Amino acid sequence: MSDIEQLEKDLLAKIGAADTGAALEEVRVAALGKKGVVSERMKTLGKMSPEERKEMGPALNGLKTRIADAIETKKTELEAAALDARLASEKVDVTLPVRPEPKGKIHPVSQVTEEIIAIFSAMGFDVAEGPDIEDDFHNFTALNFPPDHPAREMHDTFFFEPKEDGERMVLRTHTSPVQIRTMMNEKPPIRIIIPGRTFRCDSDQTHTPMFHQVEGLVIDKETHMGHLKGTLQAFVKTFFELDDVKTRFRPHFFPFTEPSAEMDVQYERVGNEVRFGQGDKWMEILGCGMVHPNVLRNCGLDPDEYQGFAFGMGVDRLAMLKYGIPDLRDFFAADARWLEHYGFDAADQPSLWAGLSK
């Protein structure tokens, strides 16, 4: 064996034995560094005769290349091994729980109001609003409640302390005053819904002193009670997300509509659940009718020229029926457990194209 072969063998053995990057580097310096054995040998080439150089040149260059390659290969191996070792030491218990993030929720009243708006907006209804604190004219007189009529007693009203001129403001007992405000300020055709807070002196399991209503109003020259029926039937079916719901209209009395009606929806109670679209019981869900000629007149509209319908329904009650929420009083108690349980995700924006609810 020539000494070059021996050298190569020794160096390869050292490379093989190097078990760290530093040891390998030491080997590299000792072999290929400025004063390394291979480099030193290379330097001897200059002193050789051309014949010798011709023989030794390729031999030494080959040696250098093979050693360099071997070091490179070993280096890659060592790096891979080191990475494996590091990763092995970095193992975590991935079953540890993540940090809990507070999850915000939308209140059912807001969500259901948006559901209702989504349906009526597709039928061309704008969304109108008005103040919660009303005067007697808008809440009663203009709506055809005669002074001291027993119908006013039906609405046990919150009054404010009388002013110096004797006028007493009221907390609106329904969203209907906004009908008056709209009809007095806009020319028909009018097609609006009016969501908002309403107030009555009432408090038990099914009544709270504050609740929410959505009022509807259509005024033009053609709309009749058949349209009212069609509109509300379509609404109920869409709102409860059912293929078929049976409804019934029966005559009733409201001072501000004539003829007046209430709409019942057929249902069945299964356990604590109310199921619409089945069963044979009737549940009243809203009041409606043709806008009373006196109301039109009070707003400066000629009842022989203009006509239309109005309806009103309880948002909280619709929410209770649709989502099976048992007690109305809980709506306004701000109990975090209730809000988390019955509330809706922030991203769950009701729409007709994606579905009103998940």
Added chain:
Amino acid sequence: MKFTLSWLKEHLETDASLDEIVETMVAVGLEVEEVENPEERLSAFTIGEILEAGPHPDADKLKVCRVATKDGEMQIVCGAPNARAGIKVAYAPVGAYVPGIDVTLSKAKIRGVESHGMMCSVRELEMGDDHDGIIEAPASAKVGDPVAAVMGVNDPVIDFEVTPNRPDTNGVNGVARDLAAAKIGAFVSPEPETIKGAYPSPQKVELDFPEEAKDACPAFAGRYVRDVKNGPSPKWLQDRLRAIGLRPISALVDITNYMSYDRARPLHVFDADKLQGVIRARLGKKGEKLLALDGKEYEIDETMTVIADDSGVLGLGGVMGGEDTGCTEETTNVFIECAYFDPLRTAKTGRKTGINSDARYRFERGVDPAFILPGMEMATRLVMDMCGGEPSEVVLAGEVPQADKTVLFPPDEVKRLTGMNVAPEKAEEILEALGFTVRKSDPWQVDVPSWRPDIEGKADLVEEVARIVGFGHMPTETLPALRPVETPKLTPGQDRRRMARRALAVRGMLEAVTWSFLDERNAVLFMSADEIKAKGLKLANPIASDLGVMRASLLPNLVSALQRNADRGRDDLALFEVAPIYAGDQPADHQNAAGGARLSHSARHWQGAAQEADVFTVKADAIAALEAAGAPVASLQTSADAPDYFHPGRSGVLRLGPKALAHFGEIHPRVLKAMDVDGPVYGFEVFLDLIPESKKKPTKTRPALDASELLPLTRDFAFVVEDGVAAETLLKAVRGAEKKLIADVSLFDVYQGKGVPEGKKSLAVEVTLQPREKTLTDEEIDAVSARIVAQVEKATGGTLRA
């Protein structure tokens, strides 16, 4: 209003079933609330016959009976004195529920003798009060027949809601008229016969009203009946009254109740021997008192209509009679009153006194004025039939008010308002059946019957026709589309609330809906009592004292809610509300706000507890709500002058120019203490309506993206400034130093302590420079740095920290 089926059938000749009658009532607008059928309630009880009644071996008072029943021969032990062979009895089998004793029967041994079932008394079956012995049914009854039918308690009771517009349906007669119009039977309503008086009434009546109150009681009819004998009313009348929940008292009293429910005609019967002088209907006087029939004493005032004699007030007209002049068993001479009291005064008197009588209920809704005299005749007949006696002539003070009304009615109005096609002949037939008189001119002239005060115009007649035809026959039509695809519907204000609401929920807060009102004790912590009063925010009749004042801020209710939750163990919570607040009682004072409150006790976690909420959490909440609502948040300025319900040193106001768009900060400890809340609580309120409306742009095109190819570079600066210098001022100065190149400025350190002189602080910022056309040279970077330092010095007096 309740009535029984047999009562109805006295006014309605019909073969219709109970179900049909109920359905028709609902269809014509008489909303049935409940039907109680005693036949169903008593279906377990059938007729039995005692075959043998032998002695009990161990008890003298008990008998051991062999009874023939639908279940075969039974041995029943019975203690009733009248139990004897041959009588027909009410048999209750084992397993039956006996309502009067609230017991479900089981097989029993009574004093050692087996007994299979029971023979019941009237009271045990809740058919009456009688408990002297077991029921003895007529001999004609057959074993197995239902007891209810045999004993005549098979009369279903119908309860329905009388709407305020239909006073006529406060009488069974009126219900029958509606049902007859709907063609499920023939209306039977005999005109009461006129009874000739035998002598002039010894009792005189007068009306004594000032001119402006003449309408209080325009007519007062009376009649004297002498030598009556009061006692229990006949069984049929007692049964009817009991069936609808009234207690029979005596014939004279029962007659007035019967008239109220049969004809919606309240009457009063005085014991004539207790009257002194002329009876006057007049206004009350202050200081007068009445001991009413309900045994309570009422204060009279000059707004009330009273019936009085020389001794004083005898009754409140249309509301309730007096105790002292009422009829008793001893009454021998009576004076029947049949008058008209106006609805408004009756309602007011009723509300003032709190008396809810059948009379008030009817008068305040309006009784039929044309039935004053017929009602008197009918009552006279009933008194004579039940109590005997001899009637006087009728005395009438005043005049029967005329209720003549004629409505002009084009029959095609039905189609216009309801979309229903109803033939004119059909409409005419319906109106006539309801008591209207139709004169077929063009338009029709329709005379309104005296019992229908609710009918004013043609729309009312449309309802009459439509409800009798049935709303079920109305077409179902879709509103015509206004445009091919609908437009957005929310106003900018509504959309702001929607966006703010969802943005706050995204920040992990729970949306609450709290009352619009609150406890005045809490309200005054947020607005002075004087201001609350001046702005008219105090309710005169709150439902509870803690709900007496309208809220001027969303915060108090949210803060209270946090404490309620904390009391239940939930003390790490963020609530918000997007809802109205009230700056006063005018429409413009109704403002929409978004507010939130945070109570923070971070739970331990293996990675370390989350950061607890502080002033800057709620500042971020407010900015998030503002940004979602479309406010230009980059232009906001912060000032430290929040209202005094915030911690003076840890609160701020977000402003756009002079407009305060939001408050945020720690709630003042004094406020929390007054509200009994354990803090600290951090809160914010955003005044959504104050955000300026963004200008409508002609297109939706966004500005082109300005993304430079050149690498941005950053430089850090630490400035030493006076302690009082606002960080916002310094940041603004840095940003303004070189608007073109400075892409971002972030404040990464606030330091006070060693190395910074007393009374000063160090603010460190990282400035990101974005080269625009070419890489910046060192000279250019130095120049920008120098400008930054100069600007900061100019704006804050601060210097670069050494």
